[in-house]
Amino acid sequence: MLPANFEIGYPWMFWLLPLPILLFFILPPLRIKSPSLQYPGFEKALDYTGDKPRRSALVKRRNFFNWLILILGWVLVVMTLSSPQLVGEPQMKVKTSRNFLITADISFSMAQKDWEVKGEKVRRWDAVKSLMHDFIEKRKGDRMGLVFFATNAYVQAPFTPDLGTVDQMLEEADVGMAGQMTHIGKAITKGIDMFDQDTIKTKVMLLLTDGVDAGTDVLPLDGADMAKQDSVIIYTIGIGNPGDSGSDLDEKTLQQIAEMTGGRYFLAKDAEQLQKIYQVVDTLEPIEYEEEEHRPVTLLYMYPLAVAMMLIFMGSLLNNLVSVIKNGMNKDGDV
Template identity: 70%
Template sequence: MPDNFEIAYLWVFWLLPLPLLIFWLVPPLRLRSESLGMPGFDKMASYTNEKPRRAALVRRRNFLNWVMLMLCWLLFLAALASPQLVGEPEKKVKTSRNFLVTADISFSMAREDWAIDGRKSRRWDAVKNIMHDFIEKREGDRMGLVFFGSNAYIQAPFTPDLKTVDQLLGEADVGMAGQMTRIGKAIKKGLNMFENDTIETKVMLLLTDGGDDGTDILPLDAADMAKKDSVIIYTIGIGDPDVAGSDLDEQTLIDIAELTEGRYFRAKDEQELAEIYDELDKLEPIEYEEEQNKPVTVLYHYPLAGAIGLLLLSSLVSPIFAFVLNKRREAYV
């Protein structure tokens, strides 16, 4: 019997002895039948001092009838008890936050110093390869995309349609926003997106492999604005700052994260970036709420069909069984 099998109304089986109680407590049904008139019957009764009584025929059921009726009663009770298969309570994903991915697609992200499946790859291709899995896991969040270089632009507004977000991520490529790195401008563009939404929990993921080249708005000024708007910023530095030619400004990314109560991560390769995404899943877990209703598959129709089938079979077999008994009695006589 499966573990998820349940009987909804177990108390119904307390009715199992009910037919026996009725049999013992309720008098049998007496059927009147026509009789022959006998002349002088009253005179004969007076001679014998016997008082005539009313007579009735009480029909007796054979053993087979009793067995089938008891099985039918048991099956009817089983149907009434409502056997069912009950699944686990369904969990509904709570849409609890806006999650904005702000990614650097300046020319430096085209460096082929990362690897995908053991082959050399551009940093941006490796980032996209892992980000696809990350987006898929964020079910329940409303996600958006902002890409930046010399300028920042919205690739995907906040939406729960993660397939569309993933598709728009795949369409972006290095150089589409210019060759420079304007981190402050990217954060400000993300804040503009948060301002037009009512969800209170706001999370920004900022990925870059360079330092800020802009003069419009400084990264820490933009981070201070994010703090006032209760936006948490997690920063990821792409590459190794100790390698010659790296422009990664780790200290600025650390300061942005600390100012907004986020965290800074460094990703030197694809494996480290995947581990960072796993850590982000723990820091910002998907929230579920348990539904009250459970998926239920009712099974009452099986015992009910069995009971009806037995009744039909009994109605067919009983006359045949009675006929055979009568024949045997006649032969014996």
Template identity: 65%
Template sequence: MPENFEIGNIWALFLLPLPILVYWLLPPVRMKSASINLPTYSTVLDQTGQKPRKAAMVKRKGFFSWILLILIWFLLIGALASPQLVGEPEMKVKTSRNFLIAADISFSMATNDWMIDGKKVRRWDAVKEVMHDFIKERKGDRMGLVFFGSSAYIQAPFTPDLETVDQMLEEADVGMAGQMTNIGKAIAKGTALFEKDTIETKVMLLLTDGVDAGIDVLPLDAADMARRDSVIIYTIGIGDPFGNQSDLDEETLEQIAEMTGGQYFRAIDTDRLNEIYDELNKLEPIEYEEEENKPVTLLYTYPLGAAMGLMLLGMLIGNIGSSVKKVKRKEAYV
């Protein structure tokens, strides 16, 4: 992730000339110190006729000391300015909708007429393989699973845990919900699941390879219920409707999609099913929003640490200088 260098407290840089202003505008600090009174001090004054007066000793710093102090000041101001590396705002996936997959697992889905890697497989196995990738890509959606045959049941309620949804999909198999196809029950079950949730955007993906059994709830009646509850239904017909082993009711699937504001797709093989999922991702794109907090790496510790290091160096050099002077004084007395 690219990072940009920024100054957090730009106002701190205006403090850089402060020592110069203090030096020129404020009077020097006067410090009193004890003096040595000589026994003959008064006598000397009387003899010479001089009058005592106050005096001051100005201690001047060497060139190295000034350079050290300037560097320390600059580093302290640099730390106060809070230098930092600021990354680009991270894109956060926004939970935008409930996405329900209603999949047909009636006996007809066991038909062995789809190809994967040059081998014939059951329709359900092919659908599952492609659907695994589709689920993993729906980050941000709360997904649920409804499987149907003669009856419809909830395999996974709405959850943002897509790994769990994927696992529940893998565990489902043909015949678990009966041998017939009841599309109406599947839509009604899914609509009831949507009613229990608060997210307004509701999308259902209905996959089937058969015709409705005509028992209990009719598909178009269930679709009308879904429409009134603002559920968008995308329908996918599995298999070739003109094949010998197909009783796919495309007309009903098209009407369901049209009534609810969705679309109908025909999937005759895994390649086409993959393309359909890509189209669905465009029709119902994942929504993102920027994070309010940008990733920030604070760098003030570096100039602050350097300033403290120079302070210690100055103190160490000062102590060494004082020791050297004391040694010289002792030598002079000797």
């Protein structure tokens, strides 16, 4: 029984099956000259009998075995030309349909050692960075970029599908590289500039911060309004515990930014909560797949071709063997 994914690439080739029969009736027989016995009295014998000389030919008859080999060989050749194959299911590939920008706060407050990873106290930034590595790795299909901000905002990695490069650029960033203060509005506008320079319509920003905006230049809500007009969805993540005396986290502003742009606000008090937030974001912005036009094909033409060649070879070998045996028997009879 043939497998369900078996297909014939060129089924019209089977119209060639009756071709040898048509050629048998249409084409004249092949005539081969052979040496003959010269008889000196041939003309006299014709005059005496009154007969006229006629052309004659010896028609070699093929036995059933020869016909069977020829028929099977031709059928196998036609099968070879029809290109039998096993066709796999269409493969799914990741569809690049979204620019995903990570905008992270690297002000001095992110250097506080109040988070715990694997039983050890670490800086907030180190914990965020370690979890962000896993998040980036899972975003196959997205073109990702990085913007880091504090007093200033700068592009660490432009949008690229090379997630390995983005991950490496994340690893190279550290607290204090952009200054001491926290300017959320600058970070949002820097991200909008990056989106405007690209053609992909779906735009998502993940904004992480543990502080409050310094209140100069562009205000966070003004930046959020600009993002809304530019169809940028912003998910905001507040880092730290707003109940602690040393926390400057402005949850209200982060909530308003998310609501204005169609995103969501999350509070990450520790590394475990942040990991769960990344999982939720993965669910809210799932990786999209599309069906490839190419389907994996395994060609099978070599199998009927090999059998046909073996049949023809064996048939020729057996015919020669039979001829040798007959010639040997004839010689023995002559003796």
